[in-house]
Amino acid sequence: MSEPMPPTPEDVESSQAAERSANRRLTVTEMLILDTSVKILYPAILVLALYFLFAGHNRPGGGFVSGLMVGAALSLRFVSGDAEAVRSTFRLSSHMILGLGLALSATVALMPVLLGGSILEHGELEYDLPIFHHVKLTSTFAFDLGVALVVIGLVLMAFAAFGDGRVGDPGDEDDGSDDRLPKVRIRR
Amino acid sequence: MNALIPLPVILPILGAALCVIAARSRTVQRVLSLAVLTTNVVVSVILLIRVDDDGIGVTQAGGWRAPLGITLVVDRLAAVMLVVSSLMLLSVLIYAIGQREEEARFAAFNPVYLVLAAGVSASFITGDLFNLFVAFEMMLVASYVLLTLGGRPGQVRSGMSYVVISLIASTFFITALALIYAATGTVNMAQLSERIPELPSGVQVGFSLLLILVFGIKAGVFPLFFWLPDSYPTAPGAITAVFAGLLTKVGVYAIIRSQTLLFPPDAQQGTVLLVIAGFTMVVGVLGALAQDDLRRMLSFHIVSHIGYMIFGLALFTIAGIAAAVFYVVHHIVVKTALFLVAGLVEHRAGSDRLSRVGGLVRSAPMIAVLFAFPALSIAGLPPFSGFVGKFGLVSAGIDSTDWVIVAVSLLVSLLTMYVMGRIWSDVFWGEPEDPEVVEWMETDASRVPWLMTSATAAVVVMSLLLMVFAGPLYSYAERTAAELLHPEIYVESVLGEGS
Amino acid sequence: MTVLLAFAAAFLFATGTWLLLQRRLSRILIGIGLVGHGSNILLLTSGGPSGVAPIIGSAPAVDFSDPLPQALALTSIVITFGVTAFLLALGYRSWRITHDDVVEDDVEDRFIARRRSEDHIVSDTEDAARAQAAEEDRL
Numbered sequence: 067m068s069e070p071m072p073p074t075p076e077d078v079e080s081s082q083a084a085e086r087s088a089n090r091r092l093t094v095t096e097m098l099i100l101d102t103s104v105k106i107l108y109p110a111i112l113v114l115a116l117y118f119l120f121a122g123h124n125r126p127g128g129g130f131v132s133g134l135m136v137g138a139a140l141s142l143r144f145v146s147g148d149a150e151a152v153r154s155t156f157r158l159s160s161h162m163i164l165g166l167g168l169a170l171s172a173t174v175a176l177m178p179v180l181l182g183g184s185i186l187e188h189g190e191l192e193y194d195l196p197i198f199h200h201v202k203l204t205s206t207f208a209f210d211l212g213v214a215l216v217v218i219g220l221v222l223m224a225f226a227a228f229g230d231g232r233v234g235d236p237g238d239e240d241d242g243s244d245d246r247l248p249k250v251r252i253r254r
Numbered sequence: 255m256n257a258l259i260p261l262p263v264i265l266p267i268l269g270a271a272l273c274v275i276a277a278r279s280r281t282v283q284r285v286l287s288l289a290v291l292t293t294n295v296v297v298s299v300i301l302l303i304r305v306d307d308d309g310i311g312v313t314q315a316g317g318w319r320a321p322l323g324i325t326l327v328v329d330r331l332a333a334v335m336l337v338v339s340s341l342m343l344l345s346v347l348i349y350a351i352g353q354r355e356e357e358a359r360f361a362a363f364n365p366v367y368l369v370l371a372a373g374v375s376a377s378f379i380t381g382d383l384f385n386l387f388v389a390f391e392m393m394l395v396a397s398y399v400l401l402t403l404g405g406r407p408g409q410v411r412s413g414m415s416y417v418v419i420s421l422i423a424s425t426f427f428i429t430a431l432a433l434i435y436a437a438t439g440t441v442n443m444a445q446l447s448e449r450i451p452e453l454p455s456g457v458q459v460g461f462s463l464l465l466i467l468v469f470g471i472k473a474g475v476f477p478l479f480f481w482l483p484d485s486y487p488t489a490p491g492a493i494t495a496v497f498a499g500l501l502t503k504v505g506v507y508a509i510i511r512s513q514t515l516l517f518p519p520d521a522q523q524g525t526v527l528l529v530i531a532g533f534t535m536v537v538g539v540l541g542a543l544a545q546d547d548l549r550r551m552l553s554f555h556i557v558s559h560i561g562y563m564i565f566g567l568a569l570f571t572i573a574g575i576a577a578a579v580f581y582v583v584h585h586i587v588v589k590t591a592l593f594l595v596a597g598l599v600e601h602r603a604g605s606d607r608l609s610r611v612g613g614l615v616r617s618a619p620m621i622a623v624l625f626a627f628p629a630l631s632i633a634g635l636p637p638f639s640g641f642v643g644k645f646g647l648v649s650a651g652i653d654s655t656d657w658v659i660v661a662v663s664l665l666v667s668l669l670t671m672y673v674m675g676r677i678w679s680d681v682f683w684g685e686p687e688d689p690e691v692v693e694w695m696e697t698d699a700s701r702v703p704w705l706m707t708s709a710t711a712a713v714v715v716m717s718l719l720l721m722v723f724a725g726p727l728y729s730y731a732e733r734t735a736a737e738l739l740h741p742e743i744y745v746e747s748v749l750g751e752g753s
Numbered sequence: 754m755t756v757l758l759a760f761a762a763a764f765l766f767a768t769g770t771w772l773l774l775q776r777r778l779s780r781i782l783i784g785i786g787l788v789g790h791g792s793n794i795l796l797l798t799s800g801g802p803s804g805v806a807p808i809i810g811s812a813p814a815v816d817f818s819d820p821l822p823q824a825l826a827l828t829s830i831v832i833t834f835g836v837t838a839f840l841l842a843l844g845y846r847s848w849r850i851t852h853d854d855v856v857e858d859d860v861e862d863r864f865i866a867r868r869r870s871e872d873h874i875v876s877d878t879e880d881a882a883r884a885q886a887a888e889e890d891r892l
Contacts, residue, residue, distance in 0.1 A: 125808075130831070161274050161275070161277050161361075162274075162275060164274055165271050165272065165273075165274030165275035165276075165277075166271075166275060167271075168267065168268075168270065168271035168274065169268060169271035169272055169275065172264055172267045172268040172271055173268065175260075175264055176260075176264050176265075176268065179257050179260060179261075179264075182257070183317065184256075184257075184260075184313050184314055184315060184316065184317050185260040185264065185313065185315045185316070185326075186315040186316040186324070187315075187316050187317045188316070224838070227842070228842070228845070384825055384828075387829070388828065388832070391832045391836070394836075395832075395835065395836060395839065398836070398839055398843075399839075402843060402846075405846050405850075407850045407851070408860075410843060410846050410847045410850060411847070411856075413843060414778070414840075414843055414844070414847060414856060415856070417836070417839070417840055417843065418773075418781060418785065418840070421785050421789075421833075421836055421840070422773070422785075422788070424832075424833075424836075425785075425788050425789055425791075425792045428789075428792040428793065428795070428796055428829050429792045429795055431796065431799075431825070432792065432795040432796040432798070432799040432822075433795075433799070435796070435799040435800070435821075435822060435825070436798070436799035436800075436801075441821075441825070484861075484862070544865055545865065546864075546865065547861065550861065
């Protein structure tokens with residue numbers, strides 16, 4: 067996926083046009099209810115996702131669930147806005163998020179091997195902080211964070227690919243059209 | 255040594271992640287992928303040497319002890335498969351870079367290719383039946399993407415049937431896992447090896463057949479091969495080579511591993527496998543005879559040769575399994591070489607149809623030479639490695655007095671020679687039958703990039719090295735077979751003496 | 754409970770298999786999904802009778818349900834989900850190319866069969882034969 071480019075006037079115009087055509091299909095009240103509830107739900111879901119991410123070590127939750135929650139929040143935004151709204155949520159491009167997440171998880175998995183342990187082993191830090199009382203941070207948390215990032219990246223990629231009928235990854239020269247290989251492939 | 259075991263899996267995954275981050279720069283991606291795959295080759299070779307000297311290497315992920323945690327095991331079979339597969343993956347990547355097609359056009363190529371590498375390695379080193387499923391899926395999902403890269407109509411059509419068939423096989427796999435877990439309470443292969451013999455014999459045979467079905471679909475044995483010649487040829491050129499060389503052999507590996515390790519001798523399906531092997535050989539080679547498309551012909555031909563490997567395993571003797579292991583190694587190298595040459599032919603002549611191409615022995619003598627060695631080898635002519643493998647198989651068959659399968663394998667061997675002869679006379683002798691081919695070959699675009707030729711040459715040289723070092727390799731295969739036929743060694747290394 | 758799950762798995766397998774045998778891609782997709790769910794349920798039941806959530810300290814260990822099949826089922830659900838998503842994308846692509854959701858025949862197969870049955874066709878008409886085979890598939 068490409069870096070989010072600064073919107074050109076044409077883009078703004080076309081996205082406004084898309085919005086207008088979307089509005090035509092729904093009545094104002096429906097949009098109002100949807101928009102308002104999304105506005106309330108969106109941050110709430112993100113907080114819940116954060117909770118799941120941290121709670122995952124001892125209670126139900128974890129990186130995957132957290133990533134899915136963020137994905138759900140994003141899809142709510144998609145429903146009330148459009149693919150552009152989802153795409154501009156993060157400063158980083160979706161492939162970057164996915165790559166960083168995977169790299170983080172893989173590094174955390176590999177680290178113990180370099181330190182002489184076995185793969186996927188985890189280390190932990192325990193502190194007694196003034197406000198938070200007892201805090202235990204394990205390296206599994208970093209692994210979970212990586213997993214969450216991978217899931218978020220994938221959701222973003224899915225919206226980028228199918229959100230508004232635009233198919234194809236930037237960075238590929240292929241635009242997804244039906245053309246054959248540039249080379250002459252005789253009757254294949 | 256044990257610290258090295260997870261590297262062939264985790265390094266490609268890390269490399270894939272970095273490649274995704276570096277999606278904008280193809281150069282960075284190439285450097286990363288080549289570095290990772292080269293490291294894999296080095297690690298695999300070290301593992302092979304150490305395993306051969308010191309015995310089976312085991313590591314427990316997360317430090318959880320054996321039946322509970324994720325176990326990674328490298329024994330002789332896994333080590334030799336790791337070495338061959340990492341060599342092939344590296345060569346094919348170089349070829350793909352030289353080809354400047356899919357690799358250059360799609361940012362997704364390098365990361366997905368590395369995930370495929372991780373999946374293949376994981377299938378070999380996992381000591382856990384469920385993780386074998388996960389590794390298979392990793393490999394297959396990567397292969398789905400690579401197969402349909404570009405989304406041309408033919409690719410989408412055949413990719414669809416490939417994905418659906420693989421998914422059905424995966425569903426069978428999950429079903430088999432569920433039943434096995436319900437019956438034994440474990441999915442650790444070493445522990446299964448202890449617990450399956452305690453089950454009623456009917457249940458054992460059922461599990462045995464179910465796993466043959468699951469892995470048979472992936473390996474492409476009769477009658478489950480139908481998807482293979484349909485889907486492989488539509489993949490991008492270099493990718494077909496790695497599919498042909500590796501993916502089916504991962505299925506064969508899984509059959510060998512599950513049959514020898516999990517099941518006691520009376521639940522091993524020798525007869526069933528022999529029948530399957532015979533039919534696979536015959537049907538594959540007959541299918542190859544009918545084709546007009548070079549890659550399709552070679553794809554049918556894979557099926558035929560899977561039969562040989564199953565034949566060696568089905569004897570369940572040291573000689574038979576040793577020959578099968580040798581044959582798997584030989585076939586991975588030689589088949590990859592043949593598919594790479596098919597890619598060269600297509601690049602040079604603009605088509606890989608036998609009815610259109612011709613006379614390449616004059617216009618492209620280098621390609622002709624590169625084709626001749628692996629072709630002679632796969633046809634089983636002495637002194638090439640194919641001859642060594644087939645000789646081993648046939649003599650093991652004679653020792654076990656399975657005359658029918660010996661006769662079939664010899665007949666199929668002759669037909670293989672005929673198939674290779676047909677390719678030779680149609681593609682390399684005579685004149686191009688199609689004016690378009692002649693026209694294409696005049697153009698500059700038909701010039702084969704040197705990187706493609708040298709990558710192919712490297713694989714062909716490896717196949718010749720198999721011939722030169724056939725002696726040591728064969729004795730290694732015999733040690734592997736001895737190890738496979740004594741699963742208690744494996745069990746003890748994984749579970750420890752206390753079990 | 755386990756009996757109910759067993760029936761659910763059986764039902765999912767049956768309907769899924771029937772859908773898999775259809776010619777329409779969308780049905781095959783749904784069939785794959787159903788069969789996948791069936792096998793996941795089977796995996797879940799393989800852990801024996803259900804119990805309380807297996808979190809240490811929340812209950813005596815004998816009351817726990819077996820956590821391993823749940824972990825396995827979760828893994829396989831995620832994998833099935835991912836692959837189904839890919840298959841949907843592929844189906845979408847296929848629909849954009851052919852504007853139909855019928856699984857196509859292997860054109861090359863038909864071409865070879867035709868070539869054999871009509872003895873020998875000279876090179877010029879091979880294209881026509883292949884086009885005809887493709888045309889027949891579309892019908």
